[in-house]
Amino acid sequence: MSVLHPFAKISFDNVVYLGAGIGEELSGVIDQLTAKRWFLVEGDSTKQKKLSQFVKRLANCDKFHLDEAIVSPSGETRTWYNYNLSEFSGLKKAKRLNDLFPGLQLRSQRSATTISLVALLEQMEIKSTQRNLLIINLPGQAMELLESLIRAEKKELFSQVVVSTTSNDAFEDGDTVELLDNFFQVNGYHTRNEPYEDPDFPVLHYSFDKYSAAEFSKLKKELQQALERASEAEIQRDDALKKISATKAEFEKVRKDHEEVVTHAFETKKQLERKISELNYENRSLNKTVEELNKAVANSQNQMMQKLDRLMVSQEQQTKRLETSLGMQQFWQTGEYPELGFGDSVGAGLxxxxxxxxxxxxxxxxxxxxxxxxxxxxxxxxxKLKSAGRQLTSLDIDRSLSFKSRKEIVTKDTDEYADHQDDASLPAEICVFEHNLNKLNDVKQKANQRQLSAFFSIKHAPLVDYSYHAEDYLHYDSDDAIQQLKQLLEGRKAKLLILVSGPNSAGDERHRFPAIPKVLNAFSKHELHFITDNYHEKGAKEVAVNWSRLFDERGLSLEKHIIADDKPSFAWLVNC
Structure with a gap:
């Protein structure tokens, strides 16, 4: 069944299609969109004849106008690159495109005369009072063309924009899906985040409401105010650091004064003892006085040491809380969190x-x-969040219940707790399923060394057969544990984070697929945040497409995010 075009219900006055090719992608668009006039623009002269023949076969072909023109932002002379795969011939030189098409070859290149997009639209007599759609099927070139419209104050010519782009830097100085999403959001466009049919060459659908420009200006002002408040917070942080330095100096002075008092007391004691020795203990009252003085000095010393100990502990606690708080504040301002202790191999974006x-x-x-x-x-x-005083969960869950329903309760304060990590209570906040015993024991050992065991429920889950819609997989033996967790959350609205990092059987990421149907079958009423890593791998992309299709089939509320990194990840936010 064909997917309905996002703009199918809109009646347009004009549709401008840049990169029309030979018409191979036009049929589906023309059948679903309604427009009074179509302007089909193609710069490759070798495609003009077939494009003209395609248009002549259309009903109402008089509505279609063909333009042979190479479109650029400024209309300057540019280099045209001719590839053996003609759909990639144009003004952009391939960069990482060969990763997707190893057989791609550059046949020739030449200087080409171009026309600016603004000048081309003036020839077409496109007006901002009309309902117009701009389609840019020129991967890597869309953002610079849209920027030229904004510079010329022509953004309001098009209420809807459709652009084809790439998921990575396939072309030199070309745009990507991440750059375009950011560009549209910054410039007041909005979208419904339609799913991509091709994750390597996604098609974005954005709308612009010219009447919301005032609201956009208001938001920009609020953003500037927020930046000013952040600057004030940075000043307050510097003041806090100065106060810490002053407190340390005060503590050093108290310690020095204490040493002087103790030294003076011992010197006084020695002087008295010498006098007593000289008097041969003839004066008993003097002996008594010396004894009382010794006790007083000892009590004073003990009290002073106790006070200093309490002051040092209090100072260390205050310093740790302040450092933790400043670390969190640094994250909100810079996106970096200092000295977490683990994760050097985890990408900065993730x-x-x-x-x-x-x-x-x-x-x-x-x-x-x-x-x-x-x-x-x-x-x-x-x-770190716990050290900063954060509550780690919003639910009152009985965390003493074990996966295996043991009658005895093993608490985190007993020596027995570390011996029962395989069947620990829920949640030790992170519930991990792993079939490889070497990996499982290694992470247990490192968690114990860093005193992080209290956050884990690590379960040995061998790979077992799993079937879904007549497809066979190998997946973790996790069904019983998931059902027990489902019972613990019964009658509540919980929030779960699910990370899918395996299994990778012989490098085959398809075996990751069962994680999502298992979780949805047990927790579909709850708010679910899914993350999968290694999205750059072909198998992982295929699994991600199947997951997205599964979410759509169930009609779940959904947000998608590509987490940019050397090895990108993908996230789905469900029931938010």
Whole structure:
């Protein structure tokens, strides 16, 4: 069944299609969109004949106008690159496109005369009072063309924009889906985040309401005010650091004064003892006085030491709380969190996303399928949040109930607790399923060394057969544990973070797929945040597409995020 075009219900006055090709992608668009006039623009002269033949076969072909023109932002002379795959010939030189098409070859290049987009639209007599749609099917070139419209104050010519782009830097100086999403948001466009049919060449659909420009200006002003408040917060932080330095200096002075008092007391004691020796203990009252003085000196010393000990402990606690608070403040301002202790191999983008979500969301349970570099990093973040005084969950869950329903209660304050990590109570905030005993024992050992065991429920879950819609997989033996967690959360509205890092059987990421149907079958009423890593791998992308299709089939409320990194990750926020 064909997917309905996002703009199918809108009647347009004009549709301008840049990169019309030979008409191979036009049929579906023309059938679903309604417009009085169509302007089909193609700069490759070798495609003009077939494009003209395609238009002549259309009903109402008089509505279609063909333009042979190479479009650029400024209309200057540019280099045209001719590839053996003609759909990639144009003004952009391939960069990482060969990763997707190893057989791609540059056949030739030449100087080409171009026309600016603004000049082309003036020839078409496009007016801002009309309802117009701009389609840019020129991957890598869309953002610079849209920027030229904004510079010329022509943004309001088009109420809707459709652009084709790439998921990575496939072309030199070309745009990507991440750059375009940011561009549209900054410039007042909005979207419904339609799913991509091709994750390598996603198509974005954005709308612009010219009547909301005033609201956009208001938001920009609020953003500037927020930046000013952040600057004030930075000044307050510097003042706090100065106060810490002053407190340390005061403590040093008290310690020095104490040493002088103790030294003076001992000197006085020695002087008295010498006098007593000289008098040969003839004066008993003097002996009594010396004894009382000794006791007084000892009591004074003990009291002074106790006060100093309390002052040092209090100072260390205050310094630790302030450092933790400043660390969190540094994260909100810079996106970096200092000295978490783990996760050096975790990408900066995924680190930032995890710390931001865990700082904001108060997850009730974190489930991870497969040990990864993130496992100990997440525990370290929880430890930092706890040190900063954050409540780690919003639900009153009985955390003394074990997975195996043991009658005895093993608490975190007993020596027995460390011996029962395989069947620990829920949640020790992170519930990890892992089939590889070497990995499982390694993460246990490191967690114990860093005193992070209290945040874990690590379960040995061998790989077992799992079937879904006549497809066979190998997945973790986790069904019983998931059902027990489902019972613990019965009658509540919980918030769960699910990280899918495995299994990777012989490098085959398809075996990750069962994680989502398992979680949805048990927790579909709750708010679910899914993250999968290694999104750059082909198998992981295929699994991600199947997951997105599964979410759509169930009609779940959904947000998607690509987490940019050297090895990107993908996130779905469900029931938010």
């Amino acid at each position: 680190k930032k996303f995890l710390v931001q979500k865990m700082s904001q969301e108060n997850y009730d349970v974190i489930i991870q399928f497969g040990v990864s570099d993130c496992t100990l990093f997440i525990a370290s973040v929880l430890d």
